Amino acid sequence: MAKIDKVLMSGNEAMAEAAICAGCRSYFGYPITPQNELLEYMSAHMPNAGGVFIQAESEIAAINMCYGAAAAGMRTMTSSSSPGISLKTEGISYIAGADLPCVVVNVVRGGPGLGNIAPAQGDYFQATKGGGHGDYHMIVLAPSTIPESVELVMLAFELADRYRGPVMVLADGMLGQMMEPVVLPESIDPATLPAKQWAITGARGREANLVTSFYLDPVELNEMDVRREERYREIEKNEVRYEEYKTEDAEVVVAAFGSMARISRTAVRMARSEGIKLGLLRPISVWPFPYEPLRALSRRVGTILTVEMNAGQMVEDVRLAVAERAETPFYGQLGGLVPSPNDILREVKRYAG
Amino acid sequence: MPVSTENMVRVFGRPESLNESAFSYCPGCHHGVVTRMIAQAIDELNIRERTVVIAPVGCSVSMYQWFRCDGTQAAHGRACAIATGIKRVNPDLIVFTYQGDGALAAIGTAESIHAANRGENITVVFINNQIYGMTGGQMAPTTLLGQWATSCPEGRDGRLAGHPIRFAEMVAQLDAPVYVTRQSLFDQKRLIAAGRAIKKAFRYQVEEKGYSLVEVLTNCPTNWRMGTLEANKHLAEVVVNTFPLGDFVDRG
Known part of the structure; x- marks a missing residue:
């Protein structure tokens, strides 16, 4: 066989x-x-x-x-x-x-x-x-x-x-x-x-x-x-594990984990095709949380947008990492609703350029 | 005058399966008697090196530290689930839980009933003293009607606080258990019978027969606010009327 x-x-x-x-x-x-x-x-x-x-x-x-x-x-x-x-x-x-x-x-x-x-x-x-x-x-x-x-x-x-x-x-x-x-x-x-x-x-x-x-x-x-x-x-x-996707030249970065990160990846590609320099930071271990990579990113990007399928939970860790060095808005949907790449892109556009 | 031990024969000693630790039970409490009987059964069956002690939450919370056996401590009421996990992954071990009326018949009712219903090959020793000992004398699921406790200061009222649960009889309704008995310790005859019942329950496990429950009616002089003799009399004359003694199932 x-x-x-x-x-x-x-x-x-x-x-x-x-x-x-x-x-x-x-x-x-x-x-x-x-x-x-x-x-x-x-x-x-x-x-x-x-x-x-x-x-x-x-x-x-x-x-x-x-x-x-x-x-x-x-x-x-x-x-x-x-x-x-x-x-x-x-x-x-x-x-x-x-x-x-x-x-x-x-x-x-x-x-x-x-x-x-x-x-x-x-x-x-x-x-x-x-x-x-x-x-x-x-x-x-x-x-x-x-x-x-x-x-x-x-x-x-x-x-x-x-x-x-x-x-x-x-x-x-x-x-x-x-x-x-x-x-x-x-x-x-x-x-x-x-x-x-x-x-x-x-x-x-x-x-x-x-x-x-x-x-x-x-x-x-x-x-x-x-x-x-x-x-x-x-x-x-x-044991901190994370993935960065197109963050090298990013001006805005989405922080998302799990399914939400997968969807955000599509949003990054869509943004890039429109000339928006969007990147993604995806924590793989959410504890221990990748504070250091976020801290590093916050020194060179203006906005780190956290996207979650909740009312804003991981965003608290993102804000701990970023402190006041960058804007740290949040976008999420509740009740079992799943934000689409378009939803994320629309949100990103509020902060890009 | 000092007594010479030269010509004496040792007829009674500390069981091999106990270490040198002192029990932490109150004076006059039956817990120590049952704990010792278990140690004796382990010795007699020669299973110390295979036995696992699962201590509950309550007066016997430290029990696993008194045996020369491997042991663990369970969250309140969860001992039978932990016993299941240990026994299923290593059936060579002899696993017993030792639980009070709160652990077995209140917070851990589900775990206790379902381990019995699955016929887990474990031994459950149930100390029914009709009160919560370590927390200071609150009502137990087994508290007698009219009995005073710190959380039923007017005595237990069945209409408001339920009735004493006869756990052995409940378990005896199930198809799987091989041995379900209720014993007590208030006189010499009962002490001997209880010791034999505990040994039988362990023996059935060694013989891979299945689940055993030995419920033991015990005293709590401290929280009953009674002397030990009075407590024994109370067991013999009052408590047995609600909790009849005897074997309910013996399929060994």
């Missing part, structure tokens, strides 16, 4: 397959639109890969099953969409507090509340500023295409293990539902991954391993928290 190089997959299916390729052998989830295909794909394919699939009784149970699987040393993942992620935030805080590697996919939909099932980016604050209780961060990776979703799911597992914490892949309803050809990566055999010495595997011939986020003594908790903060500084130093 000829080797199949490319397969046509929905974003949800591709992210599921990427997790299996990454050596993930346990998935726990609960149905919610628009991420159902991810759970369904796992139910069909995880057992064949020799892994564990459970449709949990709730998102809360699912994330706690991840806690257990991660504590036992297994690569593990859960996925959901906005309201379900709200339920998971308790567990995510415990996972961060117990220094456990875990990948969480959020296929964001319109909110707040039940909102709707259309694509949105209203969970940016929740993803990047904590969401759950206590001082913690997640690495948050925001793909803008399905091939990139595959790449970032693979990376998410690697980073979760390296830094021992939860990593979120922040997609949206559009990325979850649409189909694109993808080239699947080489599969990682979980047996070849480095053993996790801290994991719960039975205290056989060694001291007991304890996995916990509980430190009653404030001095001890402070010590644990400070150590984790140091790890976050390492992450900020090493």
Whole structure:
């Protein structure tokens, strides 16, 4: 049989397959639109890969099953969409507090509340500023295409293990539902991954391993928290990812992530054909956020326009980076509406030339 | 006069699976008895090196630190979901949760019922002392009708605050569980029976039979505002009327 190089997959299916390729052998989830295909794909394919699939009784149970699987040393993942992620935030805080590697996919939909099932980016604050209780961060990776979703799911597992914490892949309803050809990566055999010495595997011939986020003594908790903060500084130093597109000579730059960046790229091409020097800065890691590249850009462009499918969330980070060095307007649509390249171009024209 | 131990035989000692830590329970509390019984069962079944302790939120929050076993600590009510995650990815481990009435029968009802319904091969030890101990004596889902608690100062009124939940009976309605029992500790006979029930629940897991729940009616002298003898009498004469003792399911 000829080797199949490319397969046509929905974003949800591709992210599921990427997790299996990454050596993930346990998935726990609960149905919610628009991420159902991810759970369904796992139910069909995880057992064949020799892994564990459970449709949990709730998102809360699912994330706690991840806690257990991660504590036992297994690569593990859960996925959901906005309201379900709200339920998971308790567990995510415990996972961060117990220094456990875990990948969480959020296929964001319109909110707040039940909102709707259309694509949105209203969970940016929740993803990047904590969401759950206590001082913690997640690495948050925001793909803008399905091939990139595959790449970032693979990376998410690697980073979760390296830094021992939860990593979120922040997609949206559009990325979850649409189909694109993808080239699947080489599969990682979980047996070849480095053993996790801290994991719960039975205290056989060694001291007991304890996995916990509980430190009653404030001095001890402070010590644990400070150590984790140091790890976050390492992450900020090493794991900032972003892409610049036609920014070399740009006079106006659009800052956008995820699906919105993909649409903005078309707007850049349209602007260029009209002689408007527009560029794009696309954060790939929204935490850690690419403050430095934005700071650098703000020294040579007049306007950095942030475009999001929300009421203005990432724009706060853009403004932190830019300070007062450039104009930092915002354009967004709410309710699951998706701005078109024309919408963006019209907005850009208010600031260009 | 000092007593010589030379000709004595050791008949009782600290279980091997416990380390040197002191329990943090109040004097007279039954928690310590149940914790010790678990350690003894682990010793007798020779499973210390395979056992995973899942501590709850509550008076036994530090429990995982007292065993010479791997362990973790669960968010309030989530222990059975965590147990599921651990057991499914590593079925060789012997996984038990130890939970109070708040964790098992209030905030963690969903996790507790569904782990039982899936027949997870885990052991759940349920401490039913009819009160929230560590937070200072608030009403539990198992608080008796008319019983005083800091959050029902006029006594529990079933019309407003619901009725005591009989969790073992609820779980016994499900098809999957292999062993569901309610035990108590108020006299010697009950102590022996409870110890045997706990050991049986662990043995069933070792034998890969499936899910077990051992509910133990226990006291809380501190928050019941009772002496230990009075608390034992209360268990034997009052509490058992709402929570009958015995095996509800034994499919072992």
